[in-house]
Every structure is written in structure tokens, then in C-alpha cells.
Amino acid sequence: MKKALSFLSHLFGFDKLSKYENDYLHDANIRSCRYMGVIVVLLELWMLIRQSYSKILPKLQNGGDFTELVVKYTSKYWLFLFVGLGLTLFCFFYNRDRRLSRGRFITLIVSGSCCILYTLMLSLETFTKVTATITPVMANIMNAMLISIYVLLFVIGASIVAYSIVKYLKNKNVIILEHVIITAFTLICLAFGVYVSYSDFWGGKEIICFLTMVIYVGCLLIYRPYVTLLILGTSFLGFYYILLTFNEGLTFKAQEIMISGVQQKIISGDAVNYLTFFISLTTICFAIYHGRMNEAKKSKALEKSAKEDALTGLYNYGYFTTLATDKIRSLTADVAENVFLFIDVHNFKAFNDQRGFEEGDKFLEFLANHISAVFDDSLCARQSDDHFVVLTKAESFSKRLNSLNDVVKAYDGEILMSLNCGAYHLSGVDEDPRMAIDRARYAAHCIKNRFQTICVEYDEEMSDEYRKRLHIINNIDNAVNNGWIVPYYQAVVWSDTEKLCGCEALARWMDPVYGQLYPNEFIPVLEDYRLIHKLDKAIFGAVCKDIREALDEGRPVVPVSLNFSRLDFELMDAVTELEDLVKKYNVPKHLIHVEVTESALADNFAKLNEAMNRIKELGYALWLDDFGSGYSSLNVLKDYQFDVIKLDMRFLTDLENSEKSRTLIDCIIKMASRINMFTLTEGVETKAQAEFLNKIGCDRLQGYLFGKPMPKNDLYARIDERKLVVSDKIL
DSSP: OHHHHHHHHHHTTOSOOOHHHHHHHHHHHHHHHHHHHHHHHHHHHHHHHHHIIIIIHHHHHTTOOHHHHHHHHHHHHHHHHHHHHHHHHHHHHOOTTSOOOHHHHHHHHHHHHHHHHHGGGGGGOOOOOOOSSOOHHHHHHHHHHHHHHHHHHHHHHHHHHHHHHHHHHHOOOOHHHHHHHHHHHHHHHHHHHHHHHHHHHHTTOOOHHHHHHHHHHHHHSOOOHHHHHHHHHHHHHHHHHHHHTTTTTOOHHHHHHSOTTHHHIIIIITHHHHHHHHHHHHHHHHHHHHHHHHHHHHHHHHHHHHHBOTTTOSEEHHHHHHHHHHHHHHOOSOGGGEEEEEEEEETHHHHHHHHOHHHHHHHHHHHHHHHHHHTTTSEEEEEETTEEEEEEEGGGHHHHHHHHHHHHHTSOSSSOOEEEEEEEEOOOTTOOHHHHHHHHHHHHHHTTTOTTOOEEEOOHHHHHHHHHHHHHHHHHHHHHHTTOEEEEEEEEEETTTOOEEEEEEEEEEEETTTEEEOHHHHHHHHHHTTOHHHHHHHHHHHHHHHHHHHHHTTOOOOOEEEEEOHHHHHHSOHHHHHHHHHHHHTOOGGGEEEEEEGGGGTTOOHHHHHHHHHHHHTTOEEEEEEETSSSOOHHHHHHSOOSEEEEOGGGGTTGGGOHHHHHHHHHHHHHHHHTTOEEEEEOOOSHHHHHHHHHTTOOEEESTTTOOOBOHHHHHHHHHTTSSOBOSOOO
16 A cells, blocks of 8 residues: 555656755746747748738728737737747846846846736737627636736736846745746646637638647746646646537527537547547646656765765765865855865775775775865865865864864774875965866875874975976977986896896986986886876886897897786787787797786786786796795785796895794795796895895895896897806706
């Protein structure tokens, strides 16, 4: 029973609608009225021209009175023309979010006033009188319809004038007047349909005008289903009742004048069709309403997604920057008293990994709710992941952040999380919010590993570093195209002979402004902005070109290992790019080795897993880089077909004094040997380290002991000088 009542409530439109849905339906009716008004204007102009040529001009030539003829034959068309003009102008000038301009205000006042003034024509109208063929009932109905049409015209005109005054002076939308105008137009259409069709029926014609008007109103204007049922039901039943009583009081002479069989046909033969038409039209109107409601819900969802973050309900970053721009432009004084905050969460990744993504999402919702509560007078948004941005007053933001940080730290008793924030004070009303947020983000980045510091403000010292950061971001394409990105090569040697068996390609940026930039200066920036693939692709191409040139010159060539970032596999088809370059320069595949860091494999990224398999299938040697730099997982060794394990240089820290370090390295090397993997240790700087690694069976060594990263020409010189001897044995 409850479900049935709920269904009926939904069917007849008794559901409570949101403000958005009400506005959507209202705006849809406004749009419909624009076209309806234009159609009315065009039809009435055509009818005025037609009546003038067919009725008025011939009678004027026979001495007829002009005013009397115009009123008799065209007054209803003039009336509807004013209705159409008033409605069209009102609907085209309607905008709920903008103030009414002076020109539009005057235009609406004039059109509304014309509607009001035209109602004076009622005094000139020729009312229907009782005659031999017209009963008192018929005359009363015709006159009542005529008066109601004029009254409704006055209502429309007065409503347009009142709405225009309020909108122009106070920029306030008067919803009730908007509804009155549309409702009055609806009733005029129905009254006109009854008036004309009743007259036509009396003359023996069909009731086409009435049916046209109910279709016109019912299908183009969307009301709640129960309102539609009320309007259409009243119109159909009322008009049907009028038709049923058509012959009441007719004299015998009048009945003789009536067209034979017309009344009986309407009452009996067409009653079923009339009812069927009413039911069909009502059903169509219901369907249109529910279809429009579905559109409203979809539109609301789209608009919400364009403004809100789906998870937290805060503004999304794009909409936030739009609002922030408007707010900044509206500031008149104390611009510097407003500050952008960039909020990051320390240790959120660990929480996500250990508690799962669902709990991670719950935490982000929790944090978002507290951010919006703590900064309740500010603009707040989620930028991405666990990053949030706020535009607020500078006077108390530190206190608010401390309060928020206490909440975050207390969230989980086992995994300690805290806030990492950057602040940037506005410098002017022309400030770009995205640039301001980026500066705040950079400030937060500067204290990423200082867990005792919650927030730092962007200052001049940071400004220099930030400008360099922007330079890198804005010039990566120039660097690639102009050859500023060049590979430096660091030697890899066999541990037993210390002969050269390979090189690692490391990027250097030869910048015309900043000079030589090192990887730690540009790689983190490019990774942050997801541009690292451009750099890596440039290095791949440069290395392949260098190998090709060395082969063509007859130089001894050793394999070169290329570093692949996890982002390379997200942002481009890294394997295909490498394969295309190898084919372009005709480089033997055994001379290209692929290095992937252990951390890149930690998330079991499906696309990366597929890429690892493709690399092996295509014949490239695959290296696991930085093994032991993070939380190492032996599953990585089990799941992938690595040829070489590259031990992180941290294993060599205090090697001479740490028995545990020596034992650990020994175990890793023996384990790798048992699973048929070569080993390489990087960061070798002393002879003692090299001897120890050779003794325990490490295959390859890399480090400053054998040479720093150097340009290719320096590498060639060292080989020519026999400072580096090329081994005959390579992987």
C-alpha cells in the first residue's frame, strides 16, 4: 500500500522538488514561452493581414465605418498580438542572475503598458446578444469568455510592469509575478480556444481551435501533473458541458436553422473520441513532465560535478579558481590581508595503504567537513588526492590550522598523520589564483619532511626557487626542441676486473638562463606537473642517437641503461616510444637496458605490469633500480623477470663499521644469484667498498670511484686514454 501511494504521489507530481528542479522547470517554461510568443505574434500578424484584405477593405469600399470594422473583425487578433509581444519581450529579457538594463526596462514598461491600455478596447467590443438563433446561455458564455480574455490581458500587462520595476530597481526576481504571467497566458489561450470553438460549433464547424490550444498549452508548458490534470480536466469537462447544453432554450426556428445532426453527432458519436483525446493528451503531458524532471536531475548532477568534488562535497579546483578570481577582483582594500592556503596531509599514503582506499576516502570526507567548518567564512576546495586549498583572511589562519591539525593527528591512534601547509599572501587584485595556489603549494613542499612545522609562508627566498621552478615547467618543450636536455654517462664496471661493461644515462639540463641544472633540480618538478615523460623521451632519443654515431665511427660500444619513471607508463606508451627510437636509429637491442625503480612497482599498476612483460618480450634487458631504497618487497622479484638487481647506495652507508649492513648485502647478493639475477651496487666511492662487494659476489659496480656522470666526449676520452678499459663481456 505504501509503495502504491508513493508511486501515485510520484506519478501526479506531489514529490517535493529541490530549488534547482523548480528553477529548471520554470526556466524551461520561460524558454517555451519565448517560442510560443513568437508564434502567436506571427500568426496574429498573418490573421490581421488576411482579415484586412478579405473583410475590412471590401466593406470600406462599400462605405463601411473603419473603426467599427476593425473592432468587429480584428480586435481579438490585436489583443493576441499584444499578448504575444508582451510575453515574447518578457521572456527574451528574462535573466534571473542579471540586473535589467535601462533599455530593456523601458521596453518592458512600454509593452506592459500597451497591454493594459488595450483593455480599454473592451468598451468598443460588440457583445453577443440573444437572437432567434442565439440563446441566453450561448450569449452569456460568449460574453464571459470575451471579458475573461480582456481581464487576463490586463493581468499580464500589470504583472510585466510590476516585475520590471522591481527587477530594475532592486535586481530582485519576483517569482510569483513570473508565474502569474505564464499562468495568465495559459488561461488566455484556453479561453480563446473556448470562445472561438464555441462560436465555430454554433456555426456548424469543428472545435479545432479549442483542441489546438489545449495541445499548445499542455505540451509546451510544463506543470506538475496534478496541476496539468486540473487545468486540462477543467477545460475539457467545462467545454464538454457547454456543448451538451448547446440546444437548451433554442426556439423551433433556431433548430431549423441549425445544421442537421451536428449536435447529436457531438453528444453521442464523438463523446468517446473526445474523452480519448483528453486521456491521451493528459498522458503525454505527464510523460513530458517526468521526462523533463529526468533532464533536470541529470542537469543538476552535471552542474554539481562541474562545481563540486564528488567525494568531499567541497568545491572542485576549477570552480574554486573561478570563485576566487571573482572574490579577488571584488576586493577594494587590504588585499594582502587575504591568503591562499595549500593543505597536504603527512603520511596519508601510509594510512591509505594500511587501512584501504575505502577508509582513506572516509578520512578525506572527514577532513573536508572539518576544513569547511573551521574555515566556514572562506572559500574551500579539494584540489586532488589529499590536497586542499582555501582562500581566507590572514588574521587567524594559523590558529585555525593548528585546530585542524589537532583533529587530524587524533584521527587514528596507530598511524600518525599531520598537516603540511603553505600560505601565500595576495599581492594585488589582478592576482591569478592558480599561480597564487602554486606558490602556496611550493611553500608547503619546502617543509615536506619537517614534521614539527605545520605551515610556512611563501617569502622572497622561496620566490627565487619558485621562479626557477616555473622556468622549468614553462620551458620543458623548449629544452627538448633546442637540445638543452643532454645525457651524461656514468660508468658501470665488472667487480672482478673493473672493466667497463655499461653506462647509465643521466639527464642534464643546459639552460641558457640558469646554466647547468642537475636532476634533483628539475626531475621532482617535472614529476609534480606530470611532464617527466617529455624529458625521458628526449633522453631516450639522444642516447639512441649517440649509440648509432659511436657504432658508425667504429668506437667500442657498451650497453646503456635508461631510467623509466612510473609516470612514463601513464603519460605515454613508453615501450612503443622506445621501440620506435631503437628502430629509427637502428640500435641493437642488447645495447639498451631498461631501469625501473622498485617504488614504481609498489602499487601493482596494471599498465606498468603489462609494459614490463612487453619489454622482456621485445628483447631488452630489464633492471630493478634502487632496490632497498624504500620498503622492499620480495614479491617484486617473484612477479617480474629482472635481469639485474641494482642495490641502492644506502646499503653502503657506514659499511666498514656495520656488520649488519655487510651481512644484509651478502644475503641479498646470494639470493639474487640463486634466482638467476645479476647484481649491481651503486654509490661505490672507496676501494674498500669495491673489494668487499667483489668478495661477496656482486657482479657490477657503479660510483664515483670509477667516474662521475660525464658527457659522451669525456667518456670517449677516458676510453681512448685507457682510464676505462672496455670489457669484452657484457650482459
